[in-house]
Amino acid sequence: MLCATPRSGSTLLCDLLESTGVAGHPAEHFEALDSTGLPRQPRQYFNPGAQLTGLLAPTDPGAPDPELRLEEAFAAGTTSNGVFATKVMWGFLPDLIRRARTRTGQPHAADVAVLEQLLPGLRYVRVTRRDKVAQAVSLWTAVQTRVWRAGDDDAPAAEAVYSFDGIDHLVRQLTSQEAAWADWLQARHRVAPVVVYEELVADPQAVIGELLAALGLADAAVEAPAPRLHRQAGDRSAEWIARYHAEREAQARGPVAAKRSPGVTWHRGTLPREDRWGALEHGGATIWFTGLPASGKSTIAAALERELLARGRHAYLVDGDNVRHGLSGDLGFAAEDRSENVRRVAHVARLFADAGILALVSLVSPARADRENARRLHDAAELAFVEVFVDTPVEECARRDPKGLYAQARQGQLSGLTGRDAPYEPPAAPDVVIRTQDESVDAAVDRLLTLLADRDL
Ligand code: ADP
Numbered sequence: 001m002l003c004a005t006p007r008s009g010s011t012l013l014c015d016l017l018e019s020t021g022v023a024g025h026p027a028e029h030f031e032a033l034d035s036t037g038l039p040r041q042p043r044q045y046f047n048p049g050a051q052l053t054g055l056l057a058p059t060d061p062g063a064p065d066p067e068l069r070l071e072e073a074f075a076a077g078t079t080s081n082g083v084f085a086t087k088v089m090w091g092f093l094p095d096l097i098r099r100a101r102t103r104t105g106q107p108h109a110a111d112v113a114v115l116e117q118l119l120p121g122l123r124y125v126r127v128t129r130r131d132k133v134a135q136a137v138s139l140w141t142a143v144q145t146r147v148w149r150a151g152d153d154d155a156p157a158a159e160a161v162y163s164f165d166g167i168d169h170l171v172r173q174l175t176s177q178e179a180a181w182a183d184w185l186q187a188r189h190r191v192a193p194v195v196v197y198e199e200l201v202a203d204p205q206a207v208i209g210e211l212l213a214a215l216g217l218a219d220a221a222v223e224a225p226a227p228r229l230h231r232q233a234g235d236r237s238a239e240w241i242a243r244y245h246a247e248r249e250a251q252a253r254g255p256v257a258a259k260r261s262p263g264v265t266w267h268r269g270t271l272p273r274e275d276r277w278g279a280l281e282h283g284g285a286t287i288w289f290t291g292l293p294a295s296g297k298s299t300i301a302a303a304l305e306r307e308l309l310a311r312g313r314h315a316y317l318v319d320g321d322n323v324r325h326g327l328s329g330d331l332g333f334a335a336e337d338r339s340e341n342v343r344r345v346a347h348v349a350r351l352f353a354d355a356g357i358l359a360l361v362s363l364v365s366p367a368r369a370d371r372e373n374a375r376r377l378h379d380a381a382e383l384a385f386v387e388v389f390v391d392t393p394v395e396e397c398a399r400r401d402p403k404g405l406y407a408q409a410r411q412g413q414l415s416g417l418t419g420r421d422a423p424y425e426p427p428a429a430p431d432v433v434i435r436t437q438d439e440s441v442d443a444a445v446d447r448l449l450t451l452l453a454d455r456d457l
Helices: 012-019 070-077 090-104 111-118 134-144 162-185 197-202 205-215 235-257 271-278 297-310 337-357 370-380 394-402 405-410 439-452
Strands: 002-003 087-089 125-128 194-196 285-290 315-319 358-362 383-388 432-434
Touching: 002 012, 002 235, 012 125, 012 197, 012 205, 070 383, 087 090, 090 111, 090 162, 111 205, 125 162, 125 432, 134 162, 134 315, 162 297, 194 197, 197 297, 235 383, 235 439, 285 297, 285 337, 285 370, 285 439, 297 358, 297 383, 297 439, 315 337, 337 358, 358 394, 370 383, 432 439
Parallel strands: 002 087, 002 125, 125 194, 285 358, 285 383, 315 358, 383 432
Antiparallel strands: none
């Protein structure tokens, strides 16, 4: 069973598997059983709230016969050596499980149990595509033109029109569907070899060889695969991919982030993030601590940093006070300067996170909009951003006052201290709230470690 997402390369993989003679004709057998046949129902790619369907051509009336029986699917897809293969998109899995329950007469059995009863000796293969934007552009084009592969006789049903929102929606959807497959398999302790589209295209023979070996089918009579490698991607796809990236960057810059030297373009690193993170064996993210001066941000962030390093995680504390000694040494404490400081720190954290490091930012960052911009910057780069509100009443902060700031303010030597005579806007929806009067540093750190593990960070 090829656990796939649309335009992940599963069709190409099917063609290649078929040409080996090992795996029959994989295809979307199960989807053909239902009137929600994948190529025919573009609307299923869009959540009802997405409001994008108006851009799409009307649904194809020639839906496949819902009465087609499982036997026919098995017959069509099984080779003489007994291997049946099919690709299954994430969205179709619940339906397939429902069918398997009905068919095996076990309406309450566990999902994998009924699937594996229906398909004895079931093996899973995960199909992924690294470049999610290219994948989304390909899907966005196909759902509009209804041309699912080059060489299809069908004339395009409609012109494809660029839409940032349409592509962006699909980028998010494909990313979450791919993650859902991985989680689903992992939660059921099913090991699945992974086929990466980009690697498959680069060296089909090697990838197929490895896959068959991983499935224990290596000694089957394998012919050299003769791929039907016609790809649809063309100049227009490349142009749309570049345009989407440029627009996403521009959107992320926003008012706080809007700074770019004239005449420079973004250089996309040639090393994919997956490779970088894979080499480190972990990915990066930003944990952003906000709160009043002396609320406990640095204390908790530093303790978390120590714990993470002890566990082999690469973490680095970006401390607001330290940043002002160099990178932001030219800034004061006026509202614009504080915004600019937050913008710079957000970019620094994003670079750390992209590099595969957990960036722990400890910064008062009093303006909600500035923090939201920091989050948007991370969203645009598909990096996790965890906002931690260190919630300590100002009286308690003034009592602790490890740096003597509140004392200086009382004596009239310091003005514009956040919480005293400059505003602090608490987060509306922080990921974590730490009330330091009720929770020790150790307890807060434990809770953060648990949250990071829960979120797979
Ligand atoms: P900030 O980085 O928010 O300006 P600091 O971490 O520098 O604040 O200072 C917080 C002070 O509060 C430290 O002296 C710390 O020891 C003390 N403190 C007492 N209880 C806690 C707690 N539960 N969490 C964090 N800090 C605490």
